Amino acid sequence: MRNLSKSKLIAYRQCPKRLWLEVHCPELREDSAATQASFKVGNTVGDIARQIYDPEGSGILLDAQRDGFDAVFKQSAKLLDSALPIFEASFATEGALAFADVMLPDKQGRKRVWRMVEVKSSTEVKDYHRDDAAIQSFIARKAGVPLASIALAHIDSDWVYPGKGDYRGLLKECDLTSEAFSRDDEVQELIAEAQSVVAKRKEPKIGTGGQCSSPFACGFFDYCQSQEPQAEFPVHWLPSIRANALREHIAANPALELRDTPDELLNDLQQRVKDHTLSGEIYFDAASAEEALQAYRLPAYFLDFETIQFAVPIWKGTRPYQQIPFQFSLHRLGRTGKLESQAFLDLTGDDPSRSFADSLIAACGNSGPIFVYNAGFEGARISELAKRFKKLASSLLAIKERLVDLHPITKANYYHPSQQGSWSIKAVLPAIAPDLNYEALEGVQNGGMAMEAYLEAIHPDTTSERKAAIEQQLLAYCGLDTFAMVRLWQFLAGRKDLEL
Numbered sequence: 001m002r003n004l005s006k007s008k009l010i011a012y013r014q015c016p017k018r019l020w021l022e023v024h025c026p027e028l029r030e031d032s033a034a035t036q037a038s039f040k041v042g043n044t045v046g047d048i049a050r051q052i053y054d055p056e057g058s059g060i061l062l063d064a065q066r067d068g069f070d071a072v073f074k075q076s077a078k079l080l081d082s083a084l085p086i087f088e089a090s091f092a093t094e095g096a097l098a099f100a101d102v103m104l105p106d107k108q109g110r111k112r113v114w115r116m117v118e119v120k121s122s123t124e125v126k127d128y129h130r131d132d133a134a135i136q137s138f139i140a141r142k143a144g145v146p147l148a149s150i151a152l153a154h155i156d157s158d159w160v161y162p163g164k165g166d167y168r169g170l171l172k173e174c175d176l177t178s179e180a181f182s183r184d185d186e187v188q189e190l191i192a193e194a195q196s197v198v199a200k201r202k203e204p205k206i207g208t209g210g211q212c213s214s215p216f217a218c219g220f221f222d223y224c225q226s227q228e229p230q231a232e233f234p235v236h237w238l239p240s241i242r243a244n245a246l247r248e249h250i251a252a253n254p255a256l257e258l259r260d261t262p263d264e265l266l267n268d269l270q271q272r273v274k275d276h277t278l279s280g281e282i283y284f285d286a287a288s289a290e291e292a293l294q295a296y297r298l299p300a301y302f303l304d305f306e307t308i309q310f311a312v313p314i315w316k317g318t319r320p321y322q323q324i325p326f327q328f329s330l331h332r333l334g335r336t337g338k339l340e341s342q343a344f345l346d347l348t349g350d351d352p353s354r355s356f357a358d359s360l361i362a363a364c365g366n367s368g369p370i371f372v373y374n375a376g377f378e379g380a381r382i383s384e385l386a387k388r389f390k391k392l393a394s395s396l397l398a399i400k401e402r403l404v405d406l407h408p409i410t411k412a413n414y415y416h417p418s419q420q421g422s423w424s425i426k427a428v429l430p431a432i433a434p435d436l437n438y439e440a441l442e443g444v445q446n447g448g449m450a451m452e453a454y455l456e457a458i459h460p461d462t463t464s465e466r467k468a469a470i471e472q473q474l475l476a477y478c479g480l481d482t483f484a485m486v487r488l489w490q491f492l493a494g495r496k497d498l499e500l
């Protein structure tokens with residue numbers, strides 16, 4: 001019998017097939033860029049947690065990858081006799097093993113006991129965190145650890161970084177001792193069930209479904225989906241699947257074709273997607289789109305932001321996961337059709353917020369509509385800047401009042417079968433302006449890549465030559481976003497008279 005780690009047991013809770021594949025076919029796993037990024041965030045938060053729980057630096061960090069599991073098991077047991085904080089201590093019982101993020105020494109009378117803290121990069125306690133705590137505490141106590149309590153430490157999203165490397169207050173603890181300790185029988189049964197699945201010679205026959213993305217995106221999804229009949233027009237192309245009846249129907253028919261989805265379960269927008277996807281015909285209410293834009297006269301502006309967020313803030317006055325704008329692109333379309341562009345990009349590595357706000361105010365002028373695609377995003381960033389910089393608040397909020405969202409206008413009046421149920425700018429653009437192509441851009445082709453490029457650019461080890469190349473890539477990407485909006489506006493407004 002192999003010992004299953006806590007992460008393997010959590011994988012079993014999500015899907016028995018996932019556990020089997022992780023053990024027997026790990027090479028089939030393909031984690032998404034978002035999943036890999038979450039791993040990096042977790043490592044960063046873990047590093048800060050060690051600073052918080054061991055400010056004097058006297059604790060011991062164990063490394064099973066470096067020293068081997070057997071050595072770390074023995075070292076963990078030995079360190080329980082000490083009075084030092086332990087990080088990544090490892091414990092094993094029959095059928096399972098666990099690595100504790102933080103172990104803190106304590107006393108009950110004259111007896112040495114320990115407090116375990118599991119550190120998470122989320123901003124709240126989630127259901128699977130409670131499973132995590134129950135499993136960790138069970139394994140530790142079965143391994144002979146005198147565990148007095150267990151808590152989960154998560155990020156406090158309201159905390160503001162005071163600067164100078166002081167991260168006290170970043171983490172908020174939630175005590176889970178009573179709940180976790182009461183679930184021993186459940187955990188023991190979970191281990192037995194997981195071991196039974198792992199012992200099977202063939203993978204469990206489980207189809208794809210909601211479990212593939214909850215509570216985590218499964219890296220085996222592509223493999224599992226490839227084993228199933230492929231829908232020509234997948235039902236997941238339907239937008240905003242929220243109605244219980246439709247969700248239940250899809251759950252009961254995971255390989256459901258769009259053509260087989262009953263019309264009575266669909267709302268008007270979903271029906272439009274179904275009808276025009278199957279017919280291959282474009283839906284465009286040109287008169288309604290033009291009417292929606294008639295009130296907005298030229299000159300007009302077209303604006304797009306790029307932002308970065310850190311689970312662990314690096315700039316004074318910012319919060320965990322706060323989206324900090326570091327770049328904008330702005331196109332101005334005059335009454336005669338003259339198109340001008342401006343851009344802001346800060347790659348110094350300093351907090352770009354104030355210079356971003358100053359430059360935005362200067363670029364946007366005092367009047368004229370400012371078209372964006374999803375006004376909630378840019379609007380929220382502008383409001384946050386207004387709160388941080390009181391002297392600029394009136395000017396920033398005046399810009400926010402001028403925002404006009406092209407997204408709902410597009411969604412209400414246009415659909416091309418190639419959009420596959422999406423109205424993102426990158427889904428709409430190939431249909432209305434096929435000459436514009438994000439895939440032709442060098443280096444940066446989407447928002448995720450823009451964030452990665454920004455992080456590389458501000459890293460102290462990045463050469464000036466590489467930084468200059470990234471700068472051009474970011475400018476080209478963000479500039480295409482705003483030019484795409486110009487072309488979309490032109491299309492919706494019926495302004496064929498303008499040569500753009």
